[in-house]
Amino acid sequence: MKKSLPIILGLSFALLACKTDKKTETTHQTQELSILDKVAHAHGFNEFKNVKEIAFTFNVDRDSSHFERSWVWNTLTNDIKAISQNDTVTYNRKDMDSTATKINGGFINDKYWLMAPFNLVWDKKNITYDHLNDVPAPISKNPMQKLTIVYGNEGGYTPGDAYDFYFGEDYIIKEWIFRKSNQEEPSLVTTWEKYVDINGLKISEMHQKEDGSFKLYFTNIKITSKNP
CATH class of the missing domain: 1.20.5 (Single alpha-helices involved in coiled-coils or other helix-helix interfaces)
Structure with a gap:
């Protein structure tokens, strides 16, 4: 026994x-996934882990003026190459001097426009959020889901800012509102349109105001995988 x-x-x-x-x-x-995760995943967040490098040109047309700058971001090393009409600067985001810190503010802005859905997950610890259904979108007036996020008052380049995202049942963003310092009145309202799928990442190439007086768009987007 x-x-x-x-x-x-x-x-x-x-x-x-x-x-x-x-x-x-x-x-x-x-x-259950949070609404932040659902929106991020709908735009291909799960595929970001396979990305090695992202290159893009950030363009703004305002009335008759045009502005652009290009970036190359190595997501593995955090090396950044900033390319403007006058200069090319390379720096690493883990070790920045005052010049790099100033340039990096532009990178953060441009990358946010490119990949804001992913920031819902990346910035999760620094935001509060509210989710509503059947809210008229600001431009199309179509009923959509509305996700409002507000950044904390400390840290970052624009603390306290707020964003209202509008999307349908597929969680793909169609419009948004930026509200500086969480003020009630919109600072900027644009579309999210002309989506492209690059290596599983869904990117909106065009954002514009309702009257067309402001257009922010991306060109020369290239996303390189770790194992091409």
Whole structure:
């Protein structure tokens, strides 16, 4: 009888392990994604882990004026190449002097326009949010879901700013409002349109005001995977 004891104990532990694994699996399956995660994932957030480098040109047409600057971002090393009409500067975001810090403010702005849905996850610890259904979108007036996020008052380049995202059942952003310092009146209202799918990342190439007097758009987008 003593010889069989380890076998019985072994079976007991095995049964216990099976029960524990099953419970863990069930919990994982029923865990609901937050609205922040749902919007980010709809735009391909899960594919970002496979990205090695992102290059893009940020363009703004305001009335008769045009502005542009280009960036190359190595997502693995955080090396940035900033390319303007007058100069090309390379820096690493982990070790920035005063000049790089100033240039990096432009990178943060331009990257945010390019990948704002992903920032819903990246910035999760620094924002509060509210989610509503059936709210008229500011430009189309179509009923959409509305996600409002407000950044904390400390840290970052624009603390305290707020954004209202508008999207349908697919969680793909169609319009948004930027409200500086969380003021009630909109600072800027634009569309999110002309989506492209590049290596699984869904990018809106065009953002414009309702009257067309302001257009912010991206050209020369190139996303390189770790394993091309």
